[in-house]
Amino acid sequence: MPKIAEIEDTPNPNAVKFTLHEPLSWGIAHSYENPVQAKDDVLASTLFDIEHVSNVFYVDRWLTVTQDGGADWPDLVRLIAVPLRAAPAAQAQSAAMVAAASSAILDLSADDQQRLENINELLDEQIRPSLQGDGGNLHVVGLAGNYLSIHYQGACGTCPSSIAGTLKGIENLIRTIEPEIEVLAV
Template sequence: MPKIADIEDTPNPNAKKFVLREPLTWGISHSYETTEQAQGDTLASALFAIAHVTNVFYVDRWLTVTQDGQTDWDKLMRDIAVPVRAAPAAAEQSAAAVFSARTSVADLSAEDQQRLDDIELVLDREIRPYLQSDGGDLHVLSLAGNQLVVHYQGACGTCPSAISGTLQGIQSRLRTLEPDLEVIAA
């Protein structure tokens, strides 16, 4: 059962990042924006059952919970701790299982797949570590022509700076690969 090692603030005042001693997953992220999306995930469903919880995101040894801004964090954190402590730690998973669980963009030409691979490499090395340190992440939804559509997860999903400044920073960095690339948050 995961124990909470630390609770960190994020740039989003409505989100907290819970750092855990044991992993909940091995490289597979879980992101839920509604109770309906969380059906079938015991931990996420238990967290959404807590009043004011609006978003749940977890991967490996951390969990980010976002609230609606209508309650005190001290009380909410105590309520969140109960299902987190009851959740099972991740079972060992093979690298193949983790790889197959990653959602990829389908139906790309060989050239566009290479473009996406290059973009994902930059995201993995230079962008995601910063987003993850703040309790969030991003997922690529599509690459069509010069448009890359991404979806923010966790604390980044409702953070005002993610939609403006962070998105511009990501676009600026990716434009060093492709000068005409437009990054859109969905």
């Protein structure tokens, strides 16, 4: 039963980040944009049952909930806290399980797989920690030629700055190692 350590606002006014004492998962991100996607996840399904919840994202010791803008945050936080506190803490998972669930993209050539690894390493070092600190993340969903497709998760998914400024900053950073790359948010 995860105990809530901290509740904090994010740059997205419609998202709040909960930092927990115990992990909900070990390195495996759970990102849901609607109740249908969350149907097999008890915690996320329960959170979507709360009126105005529009997105659920969690990994390790934190969870971000996004609302549709129609709820008062203090009231909504109290409602979210109930199922969050009732959720089981993550069982210890082997490193192999976490690695198997990583974001490998199938059907890439050896050269493109190396490019993707270099891009993900750069994102891990310079982008993801900031996004995670704000209650979000990004997932690389495709690499085709000079087009890199990313998907924002958690608070970043509906944040206006993610779609404009952050996306351009990510593209400029990746161009330091891939000068011709174009980054698309999907």
